[in-house]
Amino acid sequence: MLGAETENLYRRYIGHLNERRLELGEFVHETLTYNGAPMTRLEYQSLIAGDIAATPDLVFNIDLLVTNGEWIACRLVFECTPKAEFLGLRPNGKRVSFAEHVFYRLRDGKICEVRSLIDRHSLAAQLAA
C-alpha cells in the first residue's frame, strides 16, 4: 500500500476504536506480536476492551502520523478519567492526558506487529497528585 492508503486505513482503525467497534478483523491479523510477545487478535481486542472498561470515556486522538507502505508510526494523545485501575495505576477521580508512541507493521494491509510505548511516567504523576 502507498502512504496515503495506509494513513486512511489507520484513521478508520482509530475511528472504530472511538466508536467502540472492537471487532478488528478488518485491520489486524489473526495473530500478531505486541511488544515482542505473540498474541492473538482476540487477546489484542481484549487488551483494548480492558483499557476502555477502566476508562469508559477514553478517546484516541491522532496527534502525529507518519506512514510508508509497510509501517505506521503514530503519536496518540489520550484524554480520559480512569474509573478503575489503569495500566497498573489507581484512579484518583481526575481527568488525565497522556501520550502513546506506537509503531505498527502491516502485512497484506493488516497489522501484524505492534511496538508501543505509553507515557506511564506522566500518567503516574497525574494520578498521584
Place this chain on the structure above:
Amino acid sequence: MLGAETENLYRRYIGHLNERRLELGEFVHETLTYNGAPMTRLEYQSLIAGDIAATPDLVFNIDLLVTNGEWIACRLVFECTPKAEFLGLRPNGKRVSFAEHVFYRLRDGKICEVRSLIDRHSLAAQLAA
C-alpha cells in the same frame, strides 16, 4: 526532502551521536521545541552530552525508522551501563537495554521539533533489580 533523503540524514545524525560528535548544527536548527518546550540547539546538545556523561558506553541503535518528507519516526534501542544518575534513576552497575520512540519534525532539512518517549518503566525495573 524525499523519504530516502530524510532517512540518510537521520542515519548520519545518529552516526554523529555514536561518534560523540555533538556539534549538531548540520542537523538541528538554532532553536527547537523538545516535548513542547522551547530549547536552543546548545541546550539540546547539552542534554545529549549529559546522558552520555552518565552512561559513557551509550550506543544509539536504530530499530525502526519511518520517514516522509517532513517527519521522522524512530524506535531507538539503547544499551549501556549507567555510571551516574540517568533519567533520574540511580545506577546499580548492571548493563541495561531500553527503547525510545521519538518523532522529529524537519524544516528546511533540519530538526525543529522533537517528541520523545523513553521506556523509563523498563529502565527503572532493570535498575531496581
